[in-house]
Amino acid sequence: MNFIERDKQNIWHPFTQMKTAFPPVHIERAKGAMLIAADGIQYIDAVSSWWVNIHGHSNEYIANRIAEQAKKLEHVIFAGFTHTPAIELAERLIELLPEHFSKVFFSDNGSTSVEVAVKMALQYWHNKNCFQKTKIIAFENAYHGDTFGAMSVGGKSAFNKPFQEYLFDVTHIALPNENNIEQLKTQLEALVKEYNVAAFIFEPLILGAGGMLMYTPEHLDELLKIANAHSVICIADEVMTGFGRTGRTFAINYLKQQPDIICLSKGITGGFMPLGVTVCSERIFEAFYSDEKEKTFFHGHSYTANPLACEAANASLFLLSEEKCRTEINAIVSAHVNFLQMLKNLKKVTNVRMQGTILAFEIITPEGSSYFNTIQKEAYSYFMERGVLLRPLGNTIYIMPPYCITPEELNKVYEVILDFISQLTFTP
Numbered sequence: 001m002n003f004i005e006r007d008k009q010n011i012w013h014p015f016t017q018m019k020t021a022f023p024p025v026h027i028e029r030a031k032g033a034m035l036i037a038a039d040g041i042q043y044i045d046a047v048s049s050w051w052v053n054i055h056g057h058s059n060e061y062i063a064n065r066i067a068e069q070a071k072k073l074e075h076v077i078f079a080g081f082t083h084t085p086a087i088e089l090a091e092r093l094i095e096l097l098p099e100h101f102s103k104v105f106f107s108d109n110g111s112t113s114v115e116v117a118v119k120m121a122l123q124y125w126h127n128k129n130c131f132q133k134t135k136i137i138a139f140e141n142a143y144h145g146d147t148f149g150a151m152s153v154g155g156k157s158a159f160n161k162p163f164q165e166y167l168f169d170v171t172h173i174a175l176p177n178e179n180n181i182e183q184l185k186t187q188l189e190a191l192v193k194e195y196n197v198a199a200f201i202f203e204p205l206i207l208g209a210g211g212m213l214m215y216t217p218e219h220l221d222e223l224l225k226i227a228n229a230h231s232v233i234c235i236a237d238e239v240m241t242g243f244g245r246t247g248r249t250f251a252i253n254y255l256k257q258q259p260d261i262i263c264l265s266k267g268i269t270g271g272f273m274p275l276g277v278t279v280c281s282e283r284i285f286e287a288f289y290s291d292e293k294e295k296t297f298f299h300g301h302s303y304t305a306n307p308l309a310c311e312a313a314n315a316s317l318f319l320l321s322e323e324k325c326r327t328e329i330n331a332i333v334s335a336h337v338n339f340l341q342m343l344k345n346l347k348k349v350t351n352v353r354m355q356g357t358i359l360a361f362e363i364i365t366p367e368g369s370s371y372f373n374t375i376q377k378e379a380y381s382y383f384m385e386r387g388v389l390l391r392p393l394g395n396t397i398y399i400m401p402p403y404c405i406t407p408e409e410l411n412k413v414y415e416v417i418l419d420f421i422s423q424l425t426f427t428p
């Protein structure tokens with residue numbers, strides 16, 4: 001049996017209909033933005049391997065720091081014990097984040113960072129004996145992860161339909177735009193005045209898996225102002241947007257109003273190791289800081305603050321702080337701006353938009369917009385056959401490259417997209 005047959009025999013892949021999916025591509029090595037398959041074919045990773053990679057694959061500096069750490073301390077229980085990589089990472093994050101953030105809670109991935117945030121928010125009110133504060137507000141089309149709490153706060157979607165009746169009740173509000181902002185503000189005012197709202201969770205500036213839906217910091221500020229005025233705990237899910245993705249270190253850096261809690265994962269380790277963190281303000285932490293045992297935050301994972309993951313994050317954050325990385329991000333942004341102008345002249349696409357290193361648009365198809373739009377598979381294959389990994393969300397095509405992508409590689413990504421659009425036969 002070859003590797004692909006052995007894969008098929010024993011492995012169940014994520015987000016994959018195993019019956020109809022193409023056989024997986026066997027990647028043997030990767031360097032920079034390039035994935036190198038076992039058969040020698042190369043693919044430009046234009047989605048940063050599900051949005052996690054920022055400094056390129058197999059980055060030598062990060063790899064070496066993980067290797068050194070592995071020889072020193074691979075893991076230790078994090079209750080009752082601590083270690084240097086976690087201490088340094090927490091310091092670094094607190095330094096990078098806006099001033100009011102004060103405590104870092106570790107977990108393993110984006111979904112767990114959201115679970116932690118939601119549990120912190122709910123227990124915050126419980127610890128304060130405000131038992132009526134149980135309602136959570138979130139955006140329609142939000143995506144916060146695949147565990148039950150994260151699914152609950154996520155928008156209703158085909159992904160979580162089978163579990164709908166097990167998900168807790170969340171009030172979903174529309175994403176703000178110029179037309180609905182006043183109405184949304186009125187709606188939010190009315191909701192928070194019921195004094196039962198515990199938290200408002202949102203992906204700042206871009207709803208990722210929901211279709212790369214973008215909205216302005218000004219509109220978010222207006223909503224946050226209302227929530228903050230009524231002491232609602234605001235949770236920024238920056239699992240996707242964190243660490244330079246939107247052009248600034250965090251998407252909340254574009255805001256005047258600030259959240260109480262922020263969730264980070266994906267790019268935090270440069271894409272090397274699974275790690276999630278939930279960082280909160282002193283206000284949240286204080287509600288748990290007590291002589292009463294019941295006020296403890298009873299949450300933790302076996303691999304909490306894994307030293308290898310923390311060290312990967314320390315290495316990645318060092319690279320992120322270097323001038324070189326800033327230059328790379330700016331280069332992607334300028335290239336995107338040009339490409340965006342080109343796309344805007346095309347008849348077969350609509351809704352061309354960008355925020356920092358993320359560019360997205362919809363292909364106008366007879367089927368209309370849906371995650372299950374058949375153009376998804378067609379586009380995916382077209383790009384793959386030409387050595388570019390892009391994974392459209394339905395008819396939404398987006399680019400989210402590692403910051404280290406070269407201008408030549410990025411141009412190739414743009415070219416295959418333009419080629420794909422020009423060979424489409426239906427007329428909009």
Ligand SMILES: *Cc1c(COP(=O)(O)O)cnc(C)c1O
Nearest residue numbers: 109110111143144145208239240
């Ligand atoms: C990917 C994502 C998550 C879930 O992270 P996982 O590591 O896949 O569990 C949560 N929130 C947002 C905004 C994401 O993009």
